[in-house]
Amino acid sequence: MSSRADINAILNKLSRLAPAGYFVGLHIRFAAPLLQFQTYSPQWTDHYSANGYALRDPTIAWGFSTIGACRWSKFPLPDPFDILGEAKRYGLRFGVTVSLGPISSRSIASFARADKDFTDSEIDTISDHVRRLHDMTEPPESLTKAQSEALRCVAEGDRHAAAAAKLGITESAFKARLISARERLMARTTAEAIQRAKDFRLL
Known part of the structure; x- marks a missing residue:
């Protein structure tokens, strides 16, 4: 288990890589993450929550079905509610989702920017940071x-x-x-x- 300072240092690096914001859900168990962090605008998060998008979000569905990283522009899953289209209206025009860990303790994270798509190098760096966060926050097997x-x-x-x-x-x-x-x-x-x-x- 690492300190909050260690975690915050990585989150600060992710903020610089994703100027339009991010959502990181670590060790999702029983439909809820052990830890979650997000920097999307309040306008988008309010709109997302008000419309119950979490239950329909293709990035989350993809994250539970696949391990790896995928640009939103290349998403293989249908988006019948046009959530990614809606995101663009709020400045989240380009994005990438990263998924890792066992299905019993999956971490799913999405990152966005408004100016251009993420490069392969940026995606590799983001994936490395998410992996570190996942490993650093592994839930304890027991308490004293x-x-x-x-x-x-x-x-x-x-x-x-x-x-x-x-x-x-x-x-x-x-x-x-x-x-x-x-x-x-x-x-x-x-x-x-x-x-x-x-x-x-x-x-």
């Missing part, structure tokens, strides 16, 4: 006993002081266990950590 106990206490409704007393540790030690669990699960909050632990059947 201390981490799982701390998360379980909060999940059951215990306040920090009560949970610490239950476990026979100080409140500061209990908080340290929660921090450790959040870092291991790459979660910003304890609630998010609990949900991820449940999703990965670690709790």
Whole structure:
């Protein structure tokens, strides 16, 4: 598991390669990614969400069916709702989608620009960055006993002081266990950590 700084450094490089924005969904399990990042304009993301495009998006369907990289202009799948055509109206005129990882933990990422299509070299660089993000954010196979106990206490409704007393540790030690669990699960909050632990059947 890598630090947020390491992840952000790669995302900054991707931002420079995709000036019209990107969407990166890492380790998609049970239809939801472990982590997701996106820099598309609010106008496009609002339009995309309002029309429920995620369920019809050919880039996502392609990503679940294929490993590799494909320019949007060469997409082999039908686009009956003309989502890629709609994207052009919002400045996403040229794009590429990258898909990698096992189907049980697939990462799918799309990148766009308004001025020109992506070169083969740019696609190779983007693919390398996505692969690094995928590898860096591999979900943990397990939690330590201390981490799982701390998360379980909060999940059951215990306040920090009560949970610490239950476990026979100080409140500061209990908080340290929660921090450790959040870092291991790459979660910003304890609630998010609990949900991820449940999703990965670690709790």
